[in-house]
Amino acid sequence: MTTEYDLVIRGGTIADGSGGDLIDGDIAISDGKIAAVGQVTGLGTEEIDATGRIVTPGFVDVHTHYDGQCIWAEELSPSSSHGVTTAVMGNCGVGFAPCRKEDHDLLINVMEGVEDIPGVVMADGLPWNWETFPEYLDTVDKGKRDIDVAAYLPHSPLRVYAMGERGASREPANDDDLANMRKLSREAMEAGAIGFATSRLSIHKTADGGSIPTFEADIAELEAICGGMSDAGSGTFQVVLDAFVGWDKEYTVIERVIESSGRPATFTLASGNDAPPRWRRVLEMIEATRAKGGEATAQVMPRPIGLIAGLELTVHPFVLCPSWTKIADLSISEQVKAMRDPELRQALITEDFEHGHPFNALARDWNWLFPLDDPPNYAPPREMSMAGQAAAKGCTPQEIAYDRLLETDGKGLFLAALGNYENAKLDSAHEMLSHPYCIPALGDGGAHYGAICDASYSTFLLKQFVAKPNDLRFELAQAVHMLSRKAAQTVGMNDRGLLIPGAKADINVIDLDRLELHLPEIVRDLPAGGQRLHQRATGYDATIVSGEIIRRFDQSTGARPGKLVRSNSLKH
Numbered sequence: 001m002t003t004e005y006d007l008v009i010r011g012g013t014i015a016d017g018s019g020g021d022l023i024d025g026d027i028a029i030s031d032g033k034i035a036a037v038g039q040v041t042g043l044g045t046e047e048i049d050a051t052g053r054i055v056t057p058g059f060v061d062v063h064t065h066y067d068g069q070c071i072w073a074e075e076l077s078p079s080s081s082h083g084v085t086t087a088v089m090g091n092c093g094v095g096f097a098p099c100r101k102e103d104h105d106l107l108i109n110v111m112e113g114v115e116d117i118p119g120v121v122m123a124d125g126l127p128w129n130w131e132t133f134p135e136y137l138d139t140v141d142k143g144k145r146d147i148d149v150a151a152y153l154p155h156s157p158l159r160v161y162a163m164g165e166r167g168a169s170r171e172p173a174n175d176d177d178l179a180n181m182r183k184l185s186r187e188a189m190e191a192g193a194i195g196f197a198t199s200r201l202s203i204h205k206t207a208d209g210g211s212i213p214t215f216e217a218d219i220a221e222l223e224a225i226c227g228g229m230s231d232a233g234s235g236t237f238q239v240v241l242d243a244f245v246g247w248d249k250e251y252t253v254i255e256r257v258i259e260s261s262g263r264p265a266t267f268t269l270a271s272g273n274d275a276p277p278r279w280r281r282v283l284e285m286i287e288a289t290r291a292k293g294g295e296a297t298a299q300v301m302p303r304p305i306g307l308i309a310g311l312e313l314t315v316h317p318f319v320l321c322p323s324w325t326k327i328a329d330l331s332i333s334e335q336v337k338a339m340r341d342p343e344l345r346q347a348l349i350t351e352d353f354e355h356g357h358p359f360n361a362l363a364r365d366w367n368w369l370f371p372l373d374d375p376p377n378y379a380p381p382r383e384m385s386m387a388g389q390a391a392a393k394g395c396t397p398q399e400i401a402y403d404r405l406l407e408t409d410g411k412g413l414f415l416a417a418l419g420n421y422e423n424a425k426l427d428s429a430h431e432m433l434s435h436p437y438c439i440p441a442l443g444d445g446g447a448h449y450g451a452i453c454d455a456s457y458s459t460f461l462l463k464q465f466v467a468k469p470n471d472l473r474f475e476l477a478q479a480v481h482m483l484s485r486k487a488a489q490t491v492g493m494n495d496r497g498l499l500i501p502g503a504k505a506d507i508n509v510i511d512l513d514r515l516e517l518h519l520p521e522i523v524r525d526l527p528a529g530g531q532r533l534h535q536r537a538t539g540y541d542a543t544i545v546s547g548e549i550i551r552r553f554d555q556s557t558g559a560r561p562g563k564l565v566r567s568n569s570l571k572h
Contacts, residue, residue: 002042003043003044003045004028004043004044005030005042006030006031006044007028007048007547008029008040008048009027009050009055009507010048010049011024011025011049011051012025012026012050012051012053012509013050013053013054013055014037014055014056014499015054015055015056015480015481016057016499017481017484018477018481018498019478019481019485023037025037026038027040027507029044032504032505032547032548032561033502034503034505036501037501048509048541050541052513053512054480054510054512055508055509056083056510057085057484057485057496057498057508058083058085058147058484058508059082059084059085059086059458059484059487060085060087060484060496061084061441061443061445061458061487062238062439063091063238063268063299063442063443063444064089064444065089065090065091065445065446065448067095067096067154067446068096068111068125068126068446069445070089070140071127071139071140072125072126072527074146075145075146076146076149076445077534078445079445079455080146080543080556081540081551082455082458082459082537083543085506085508085545086493087446088149088150088152088194089150089151089446090151090154090193090194090197091197091240092154092197092198092199092238093154093155093156093197094107094157094199094212095151095152096126096128096136097132097133097135098132098136098157099128099160101131103157103160103168104123106168107157107160114199114212116449117447117449118449118526118528123528124527124528132187133187133188134187137193137566140564141564145562146545146556146560147550147562148546148563148565149565150491150493150565150566152196152238153185153189153195154197154198155197155198155217156212156213158185158225159173159213159217159221160213161184162180167213168213170217173217173220178221181221182224182225182228183228185226185227185231186228186231189229189231189567189568190232190568191568192565192569193567194235194567195229195235195237195238195491196228196229196236196237196238198217198238199214199239200215200216200239200241200242200253201215201240201241201242222256222257226257226261230261234567234568235567236263236264236265236266236490237258237263238266238267239254239265239267240268241267247282247285254285254289255289258289258294264297265295265296266297266490266491267296267297268298268299269282270301271419271421271429272422273367273368273418273422273424277428283435283438286298286435287437296437297437297490298437299438299442300420300433300439300442301441301457302433302440303378303379303420303426303457303460303464304379304415304419304420304426305418305420306362306416306418306419306421306452307415308372308413308415308416308451308452308533309413309414309416309451310413311335311336311405313413313522313533314451315360315416315450316405317369317386317398317401320353320360320361321348322351323348324348326344332409332411333410336405336406339410340406349396363414363416366386366397367388368385368418369387370386371384371412371413372413372414372519372520373519374519376415376517379464381424385397386398386400413520430465430472433461433482434474439482439486439487439490440457440458440461440483441457443458449533450533451533452533456535459537460517461482462479463517465479467512467515484497484498485498492567492570493565494570505547506545506546507542507543508542508544509541509542509543510539510540511539514539515538516539518535518538519535520533520534520535521534539554540553545561548561
C-alpha cells in the first residue's frame with residue numbers, strides 16, 4: 001500500500017459539524033484540505049489512531065480579544081488549548097487600529113479598563129508600526145501563530161481616528177465625521193476586516209473610570225459605519241448592548257442597523273440570576289427580525305458569566321476596603337501574614353467598599369460568590385455561595401471569604417457568577433443555546449487577564465452538556481455543530497466548520513471520556529513581565545489547523561500554521 005496523504009485520522013466517531021448523524025470512519029488530509037471522509041485505504045505520511053475518540057471540526061470562537069496577543073505571542077492560548085482553531089478579535093469595539101501615534105495612550109487606557117490588559121503590557125508588547133486598519137491587518141498577517149485569526153474594525157479607535165479629541169470626549173459626530181467613518185469602514189472591509197464591532201455597555205469603562213468613546217453614540221453613527229460594510233458588500237455587525245436600560249429600547253439598534261445596511265448582526269445575550277427571564281423576549285425579537293429577512297444571532301456563554309477573584313488577581317472581596325491599602329503592595333505571603341492579625345481582620349470584614357471600577361464590586365455579591373477549586377465547578381449549588389455558607393454557620397459572608405483566603409495561604413479562588421445562572425441552575429443557558437439563532441461564544445480570550453478565563457467554554461460545553469449524565473443535554477452532533485459550523489456561519493466564514501472533502505482541514509480528535517477542565521492558573525508570560533489567567537484541559541488527543549498538528553495530547557507541537565482570515569477571501 002502506497003502513501004497517498006499527508007495525514008490520516010483512523011477509526012474515529014466523526015461529528016462532521018453539520019449537526020447530522022455521526023459516522024465511524026477515517027479522514028484523509030492533503031495540502032491542508034480534507035481529501036476523503038469515510039473508509040480511507042491509502043496511507044498517510046502520518047497517522048492518528050482515533051479509535052474510541054470523537055473527531056470534530058476545529059471550533060470557532062467569534063468573541064475574543066487577541067488583538068495584542070496575536071502580535072506578541074505565537075500561541076493564542078487558552079483558546080487553542082480547547083479545540084479552537086479560529087478566533088475572531090476586535091470585539092466590543094476596542095482595539096489598536098486605526099490609530100495615530102499621539103492616540104496610543106488613549107487606546108491603551110480604553111483597552112486596559114474594558115478588557116483588563118495591563119497598560120505596560122500593551123506599551124511594551126506592541127510595535128505600533130501601523131496607523132490605518134489595513135496596515136494593522138498587514139502586521140497581523142506577517143506574524144506566526146498556532147491558530148487562525150480574523151478581526152473586526154473596532155469602533156473606539158475608529159471614532160478617535162476620525163474625530164480626534166471630539167471622538168474621545170464622546171461629542172456627537174457631524175455629517176463630515178459620518179462620511180469619513182463610512183469611508184474608513186469600507187476601506188477596512190476591503191482590506192479583510194470580518195466586520196465592525198462596538199459596545200454600548202455602561203459598565204465598560206476606561207482605566208481611569210471614564211466612559212469609553214463609543215458609549216451612547218447615536219444610532220445614526222452606527223448606521224453610517226455599517227453603511228461602509230454595505231458599500232464593500234461584506235461584514236458582520238457585532239455589538240454589546242446595554243441591557244441595563246432595557247431590551248425593548250436597545251434592540252432597536254439591531255433592527256435599525258440591519259434595516260439600513262442589510263448586513264447581519266450578532267450580539268451578547270445572557271440571563272440574570274434573579275431577574276425575570278427577559279431573554280425569552282429577546283429571542284422573540286430575533287425571530288421577528290428573521291421573519292422580516294434580517295439576520296440576527298445572539299452569543300451565549302454556556303456557563304455562568306462571571307469573574308474569577310483572588311488575592312493575586314485584579315479583584316477580590318476586600319480589594320476596595322480602606323484598610324486593604326495598608327497591605328496592597330505586599331507579596332501574597334506577606335499579605336496573608338498581615339491578615340492573620342485580629343485587628344486587621346476585624347477592619348476588613350466590617351468595612352464597606354470604597355468607590356472603584358465597577359468590576360470590583362462584583363466580587364462582593366455574596367449570594368453569587370462561590371469557591372472555585374480543582375476541578376472547577378461552574379455549576380455550584382446555591383448553598384456553596386459565601387452567603388449560603390454563612391447562613392449555615394451563623395456568621396457573615398465576609399468571614400467565610402476571609403477564612404478561605406487564610407486557609408489556602410492566599411491562593412484560594414472565587415467564582416463571581418454575574419449572570420446566566422438563573423436560580424443557580426444552567427437551564428437558561430441551555431434553553432438559549434437550544435434556540436436556532438443562538439451560538440456559544442464570549443470566550444474573551446486575550447483579555448481580562450486578571451479576572452476572567454472563559455476561553456475554555458468549548459471544553460465545558462462538551463463536558464457538562466454532552467459527556468456528563470444530567471437532565472440538560474445536547475446530542476454530540478448538535479453541540480459540535482454549534483461550536484463549529486454554526487459559529488463560523490454567524491461571521492461569514494463559510495469555508496470552515498465542516499468535515500467534508502475539499503474543506504479546510506481544521507480538526508479536533510477528542511477523548512470524551514478523558515475530557516477534563518483544570519483550575520485556572522496564573523502564568524507570567526506577558527510582555528514586561530505581566531501575568532495572566534490560563535486554563536488547561538485534558539482530553540484533546542490532537543488539534544489540527546490547515547492539516548498541521550498544532551497540539552498533541554494537550555501539549556503544543558510548535559507548529560505555527562495559523563493565518564489571518566481576510567473577509568475578502570471568503571464567499572459571502
